[in-house]
Amino acid sequence: MLNKKSRSKRVVPRKRLIIFVPLPGEENYKPFFILSRFINDEEGILLENKTKEIKKEIVSELNRVKDLKDIEKLRVEYLGRKGVVTLLLRKLGILSPEERPKAGQLLNQTKREIEDLLKTKEVEIEKLEKEKRLQGEGIDITLPGRKIDKGAIHPINLVLKEIEEIFLSLGFKIEEGPEVELDYYNFEALNIPKDHPARDDQDSFYISREILLRTHTSPVEIRVMEKQLPPIRIIATGKCYRRDAADSTHSPMFHQIEGLAVDKDITFGDLKGVLTFFVHKMFGKDRKVRFRPGYFPFTEPSAEVDVSCLLCQGKGCSACGYSGWLEIMGAGETDPAVFKMVGYDPEKYSGFAFGMGAERIAMLKYGINDIRLFFENDLRFLKQF
Numbered sequence: 001m002l003n004k005k006s007r008s009k010r011v012v013p014r015k016r017l018i019i020f021v022p023l024p025g026e027e028n029y030k031p032f033f034i035l036s037r038f039i040n041d042e043e044g045i046l047l048e049n050k051t052k053e054i055k056k057e058i059v060s061e062l063n064r065v066k067d068l069k070d071i072e073k074l075r076v077e078y079l080g081r082k083g084v085v086t087l088l089l090r091k092l093g094i095l096s097p098e099e100r101p102k103a104g105q106l107l108n109q110t111k112r113e114i115e116d117l118l119k120t121k122e123v124e125i126e127k128l129e130k131e132k133r134l135q136g137e138g139i140d141i142t143l144p145g146r147k148i149d150k151g152a153i154h155p156i157n158l159v160l161k162e163i164e165e166i167f168l169s170l171g172f173k174i175e176e177g178p179e180v181e182l183d184y185y186n187f188e189a190l191n192i193p194k195d196h197p198a199r200d201d202q203d204s205f206y207i208s209r210e211i212l213l214r215t216h217t218s219p220v221e222i223r224v225m226e227k228q229l230p231p232i233r234i235i236a237t238g239k240c241y242r243r244d245a246a247d248s249t250h251s252p253m254f255h256q257i258e259g260l261a262v263d264k265d266i267t268f269g270d271l272k273g274v275l276t277f278f279v280h281k282m283f284g285k286d287r288k289v290r291f292r293p294g295y296f297p298f299t300e301p302s303a304e305v306d307v308s309c310l311l312c313q314g315k316g317c318s319a320c321g322y323s324g325w326l327e328i329m330g331a332g333e334t335d336p337a338v339f340k341m342v343g344y345d346p347e348k349y350s351g352f353a354f355g356m357g358a359e360r361i362a363m364l365k366y367g368i369n370d371i372r373l374f375f376e377n378d379l380r381f382l383k384q385f
């Protein structure tokens with residue numbers, strides 16, 4: 001700040017003019033001279049000395065700075081309205097017009113240098129503060145992590161997928177049919193007329209007299225044959241429904257896999273070959289396969305297909321009723337009556353079909369003893385797959 005006394009002494013020739021400027025942080029004012037003709041003479045060097053002194057001062061001050069607020073304080077002290085450099089700049093007017101540009105240049109240069117120093121420090125402090133903040137927000141690796149629950153594929157879907165893959169590898173195609181089905185496709189066209197006793201085993205949920213929830217996937221066979229001529233090699237998977245009370249081996253909703261192959265000269269030998277291949281792929285090469293005579297209205301001859309017990313290796317245990325065998329599906333040569341229903345000539349074509357329950361296969365494969373586990377959605381069970 002200008003010393004008032006010195007102002008009143010403006011009578012002093014310019015050459016000897018004294019300006020008092022406080023140095024930042026100093027209690028007492030330190031006299032400082034701006035003298036005319038400061039270039040190349042002793043007095044002129046004083047302004048240069050002063051600016052050097054100011055710069056040295058701010059550098060040491062900046063070393064002590066702790067935060068952005070300190071920097072702001074310094075900015076005010078040096079470059080603010082009453083700052084050291086500003087006051088000096090204001091005093092330029094007292095110099096002669098020839099001296100003014102040189103002194104102005106020197107002071108403006110100093111000002112820019114101070115601005116740069118402040119800016120550099122500011123950036124440095126900001127970076128440090130940001131680092132500190134980030135460290136504070138960082139992950140505390142000493143805390144146990146929160147577990148993210150992963151979904152898994154349902155065991156029934158796993159089995160369906162696996163079965164599909166096996167038959168796809170044999171050249172079968174995948175077909176679909178409706179779950180809400182016509183009585184005609186579910187029974188009639190499969191050689192199960194209205195009064196047929198086979199209907200007793202497959203009571204369903206009826207929407208109307210002619211529409212029901214399908215009791216098996218066999219109606220897809222009819223829908224496919226109606227649409228196309230042989231050769232046919234298809235499998236169809238999906239949900240089926242029966243009016244059964246739920247217990248460890250029954251569920252009113254379950255899944256089936258249907259298979260159908262129709263061509264010229266298809267024999268029971270083809271059926272045996274395909275299903276044996278399937279069993280070996282699904283349960284392992286050391287499984288034995290047995291074709292037991294059976295009855296289905298839509299196949300002739302018909303068979304129940306058994307696989308040697310996985311638990312006792314065929315020796316006999318409680319799981320297989322001490323027979324050494326487990327039943328896994330029904331199968332047979334397509335009945336000529338079925339071919340007639342879809343307009344195929346039974347003299348020209350022959351075929352085989354099979355049908356199995358996905359739950360039964362999954363229970364055998366994974367050693368599950370209660371079908372209800374598949375549908376209770378208990379995560380402790382589902383998480384195991």
Ligand code: DAH
Nearest residue numbers: 216218330331332353354355
């Ligand atoms: N649809 C029969 C059922 O649900 C299973 C079946 C047996 C399907 C023999 C077939 C077959 O295609 O040939 O009990």
